[in-house]
Every structure is written in structure tokens, then in C-alpha cells.
Amino acid sequence: MYSLDINFLKDRLPTEINSERTVRPPMQLGNLMPVYLGIGVGLCLPALVFCGLWFLQMETGKLEQKIGKLDQENKELDGKIANINKIKGETKGIQVQTQALVTVFDRIRPWSAMLQDLRDRIPKNVQIDNIKQIAPVIQAQTTPGQPPSNPAGGIEINGFARSFRDVNDFVLSLGQSKFINASESKISTAELIDAPPETGAIQPDNQSNESGVKIKPTQVVKYTIKAGLSTTPASELIRELEQKGTIGLVTRLRSIQKTGVIAK
Template sequence: MYSLDVNFLKDRPAYQKKPERKGGIALKFPTGNFTPVYVGVALGVGLPALLGVAWWLLQGKIVELEGTIAQLDQESKRLDTEIGNLNKIKTETNAIKGETQALVTVFDQIRPWSAMLQDLRDRIPKAVQIKSIKQIAPIAVAAGQPPNNPAGGLEITGLARSFNDVNDFLLSLQQSQFLKSTETRIITAGLVNAPLSASVGQPLNGVTIKPPQVVEYTIQSSMNDVPASELIRELEKKGTVGLVTRIRSMQQIGVIPK
């Protein structure tokens, strides 16, 4: 037979072995996932650093932009000065162009009397005489209306053998390049005694010679307002060499269009 020897004293608390201490306090660390902790620490440390770096870069950019703005302000002032000078030069140039154009316009409206008198000599019929030629004020087309031609007009008076001769002279003047055909007309025409010399007018053997009758006329016309540069050929035919030379010189430099 076997006998069981059970010692129940070892199970009592008094007999339990206590753990041995090895000279220190034992620390117990929590266990589990530490990632949120690490992220929080990284954000707490890194975010202020990033903000500091960003602020430093922003300050540098602001200083750079302020320098650029100052430079642009100086450039803008310089450009404003140059624009003002250019506008002044442009204004002076336009004034000079205006004065030049005014002078050219006046020059281009010149009608040499030598050319006009030569034109009249070429057009007068043989049976017509001219007593006087004078320049008159611009002729008004209709009563109460201002004249449309500031160049003025001509008034020609003289004698003709007949009314037909006066009409022929009128038609010839209406073909002139220096006069306006629509404003060339007969103002007066009537029969008068032909002027005789003193020797012819004396009675001969008691007989008085009666002078023949002729037509005394007055013709008025307006000068043509076509520029002289468009009458170069006609001026050349009438021998106006000086004016033609000047006009062609101005055409070469572009002051007067060709």
C-alpha cells in the first residue's frame, strides 16, 4: 500500500515566496500603439518651426517686393517725364505742321497775274477790246448768302463791235482754267458811240462825222479755287516757270500731294 504525504502548509500565504527586489523601483510602461503620440509630438515641435520659417521667408519676400515697387516707381516717374516731353514735342510738331499747311494752302491758291493776263490775251476775239481789268470781292451766288469762293473775282470792261462778239468772248472765258465757268457772266452790255480821236471828231467842210456805235460791256467772273498744283500744265503754257518750279519742289518733299 502507498501512503500520500501532502503538505498543505506551503499553500498558506505566509509560506508564499516574495519576489526578489534588485535594488530599484520597477517601472511599468504602457503597452499598445504609440503612433498618435509620435504624431502629436511631431506636430507640436514641427508646426512652430514651419511657421517660423514661413514667416522668415515672407518677410524676405516683402522686402524684395518693396524694393521692386520702389524701382518701378522710379521707372514710372522717368517714363512720365519722357511721355511729357514727347507730348510737348508732338504738340509743337502739330503746330508747325498746321502753320506749314496754312502757308502751303495760301501758296497753292496763288494765281499769277501774268498767267491770267496771258490767258485773257489768248481768248479775246479780234473784234473785242479790253479797257480795264480789276480784282473784285468774292461774288455771292445768291442774294443774302455768303460767297463760296474766298479767292475773289475779276471784272472786265471794254468795247466790242457787236453783241455777238461779246457773247463769243464770254464763251471763251467760260473755258478758262483760271475762272469758274458757272460764275462767269455778262453784267452790262449796251450800245455807245465809239470813241474817236480829236482829229476825227472835228467837222470836215462843215460836215460832222457821226461816230459808229459799239457795244460797251462789263463781264464778271470768280477765280477758280482749284489748287495751283492741279494747274501746272496750264501754268507752264502761260509761261509761269517760277511758280511751277516751286510747286514741283514742294511735291518732291511731300508738302503738296502730287
């Protein structure tokens, strides 16, 4: 058998070998500066964000601590305010009770002082048989055109006088008293009667005298005077009360004045 031997190298045309190599231009570092800057900025931004978050977390923690502390102080202040309001309420209650007590003292009209004042003002020819206190009339509503009732009440004086003029003088004298309301002092009744034994008058018997003329019995005026008590506070009548010998009430009123509850 025959073998086929083919030499392809001999038939190939010789090729020209390019002895010249491609020369690459040298890399210039100056052209990479934007890249470096971009990388640097890219690395700095996460770092800045991380630092910002870390700072915010620290500040948030501090603020939460302050808020907690303020909440605690607020609770303490609420407790103190509640105690202060409680004390204020108790103080107000004490003030109301004190004012009520002062009002009671201020409305006291000691009978000893009033009777002494009457004894000083009664005319010579007037005799008092009895004195009766008139309680004040408490009205729920005042009728239009009708004056309100006197909250201090009044007194009723019954007795005898030598004449009607003496009764009028007694009423005028009562009107000058600090314990009496002059506008509410008036003669309720006055009539001429035979003098009763309590006046001290001695009536003649029914027999005639030597000349045969009957002697008329001694006559007096029986009167009733109604007077309203003054509504002036007792703290404004200290001088009059002291002059009439009411030392106990005067001492209490002056002690109250020293506390400042009532004015001097």
C-alpha cells in the first residue's frame, strides 16, 4: 500500500513577521484623581452617616434621660401642688370658721351695756315697767316696695310717764343711742290712765274733802315704745361698750383686732 505524504509547509507562502511591537502610551496618574476623589467621597459619606446616627443616638439617650427626670419631677410637683391645694382648702375652711366666729362676736349686743345705756338716757319723769326683746324676722324674699327686716331685731319698752311730752323726749333720747336704730324707734301706744300702784302714786280715796269736792286721781301716760337695734358691728362700738362696763367683750374684740381678722 502506498502512503500519502503531503507537506503543507512547503506550499505556504512565507509571511512577513512584523517586527514592530505596539507601544502603549504610559499611564498618567493625573487622570485618576477624579476616581480617587469619588472613592474618597463614597467612603466618607457612610462614615458621616454612621457618625451622625451615633451622635443622634447619644443625644436621644440624653433627651430620654432628661424627659424621664422631668416626668419624675413633674410627678413630685403634682404631689406638692395637691398638698398645697389641700392646705389652701383647709386654710380657707379655717378662715370661714374664724370669720363666722368673728361675725358672732361682732353681732353680740350685751344686755348689760344696753340696759346701762337706757338708764343713762331715760328722762326723769319716765318709768320703765318691762323690756321685751323682739326677734328678727327672717324673710326668704323681700317684697318689692317693702324695706328688709332688721337682722338685729329690736326691743319693746313698756312703762309710764308723767306726760306725753316726756314719752317723746324718751324716744328722741333713744334715737341718739349707738345701740338703737333711730329710724325704727317710735311710739307704738300711749294713753292716759289712772296711775297704778307700781308707779308709786298714792290715789285719794273716793271720799270728798271738807269742801265736798272730789279729788281727781293722779293720771299718768302708759306707753309702749318699739325700737330697732343698731346693726353697727360691735367692733365699732368698743368705746361705748367700754364706757358701759362690758369689759369681757371689749377684751375679746381687741384680741381679734390684733390678729388682723377685723379692722381696728
